[in-house]
Amino acid sequence: MMSTKPITITVDEGVHAYVQAQVEAGRVRSVSAFFNEAAQHRMETERQADLAWRHAVEKAHQDPEVVERAARRARKAREILNAR
Numbered sequence: 001m002m003s004t005k006p007i008t009i010t011v012d013e014g015v016h017a018y019v020q021a022q023v024e025a026g027r028v029r030s031v032s033a034f035f036n037e038a039a040q041h042r043m044e045t046e047r048q049a050d051l052a053w054r055h056a057v058e059k060a061h062q063d064p065e066v067v068e069r070a071a072r073r074a075r076k077a078r079e080i081l082n083a084r
Contacts, residue, residue, distance in 0.1 A: 009035070 011019075019034045028034045060066045 004032075 019028075019031050022028045022034055023031060028037065060070070
């Protein structure tokens, strides 16, 4: 079992009411469990998005035309930014 760390958070009243209703309905065992699950879901979603992005970049780097097009766009962006 992972160790836990107590924290204090402030949430909107509507969020609190929803979470409390979930606990009372037995859909989640506690308010802490609800927020733990929500945070873990967010962490996993972001991890998957990062992996998908890395995969897309790796795939793009395998195509010399894509690499050259990206380099041209980067040069153009630098020109625009330096012109200001």
